[in-house]
Amino acid sequence: xxxxxxxxxxxxxxxxxxxxxxxxxxxxxxxxxxxxxxxxxxxxxxxxxxxxxxxxxxxxxxxxxxxxxxxxxxxxxxxxxxxxxxxxxxxxxxxxxxxxxxxxxxxxxxxxxxxxxxxxxxxxxxxxxxxxxxx
Amino acid sequence: xxxxxxxxxxxxxxxxxxxxxxxxxxxxxxxxxxxxxxxxxxxxxxxxxxxxxxx
Numbered sequence: 001x002x003x004x005x006x007x008x009x010x011x012x013x014x015x016x017x018x019x020x021x022x023x024x025x026x027x028x029x030x031x032x033x034x035x036x037x038x039x040x041x042x043x044x045x046x047x048x049x050x051x052x053x054x055x056x057x058x059x060x061x062x063x064x065x066x067x068x069x070x071x072x073x074x075x076x077x078x079x080x081x082x083x084x085x086x087x088x089x090x091x092x093x094x095x096x097x098x099x100x101x102x103x104x105x106x107x108x109x110x111x112x113x114x115x116x117x118x119x120x121x122x123x124x125x126x127x128x129x130x131x132x133x134x135x
Numbered sequence: 136x137x138x139x140x141x142x143x144x145x146x147x148x149x150x151x152x153x154x155x156x157x158x159x160x161x162x163x164x165x166x167x168x169x170x171x172x173x174x175x176x177x178x179x180x181x182x183x184x185x186x187x188x189x190x
Contacts, residue, residue, distance in 0.1 A: 065150035069162050130161070131152035134140075 003071055006061040014057025018117065021050025029107060048110060055113035059120050073127060077120040084119070085112045138175075147171040163190070 025047040027033075035043065059077075063070050089108060096104045140158075144151045147168060156162035157172075164172065164184075173180040 065152065067149040067153050068165055068168060069149065069153040069156060072162065127152055127156070130159070131150075131155040134155050 005066070006057060008062045008064060008066075010057045011061040011063075014054045014059075014061065016054075017050045018054025018058060021047050021054060022114070025051060025110065029103065051110040052113050055117045058117050059113075063124065069127070070124070073123045074120060077123050078116060081112060081116040081119050084115050088115075143172070143175060146175050 024043065028043065028047060033040065033043065059074065088111060092101075092104045092108065140151045140154045144154045148171070149168065153162065153164075157164055169180050169184055173183050176183065
């Protein structure tokens, strides 16, 4: 089976896009910045594109030691992310109401890629640690 | 058999971590990888991998 993946260097590009966009997103979520309309729209676009594109580059770039186990980890991380995302979405839908729900839905837009990145990186770390413990 | 995990990993084109995971039973290799490992040791796949009840 051959998966289409980005070259490894795209992972660094992904982190460069993802981390600043995530930090801006957290700030914008808690305190709406006082900006002109065009700037506010631009900031929103940058946050959403930065997080989604960054996460795709992080997760869909070849690892240095890319092999069939890494592919299996990638696939199982995606499955776990779907479960976690669904649980958060259902919990949020039941517990959050009114204007806060709009905010929750905005957060929800980028939740899935964020969960995927965290899940995948933790699994890859555990995979490498298992071999180190063997030494 | 006098082969290190790294040597086997290099011979079959995977990382050493993957060989460790296969040895520990944390990862089931694909059929091509199982065949490559068997070929490396000049043995049949069944003599290296055993189908367990919970597989």
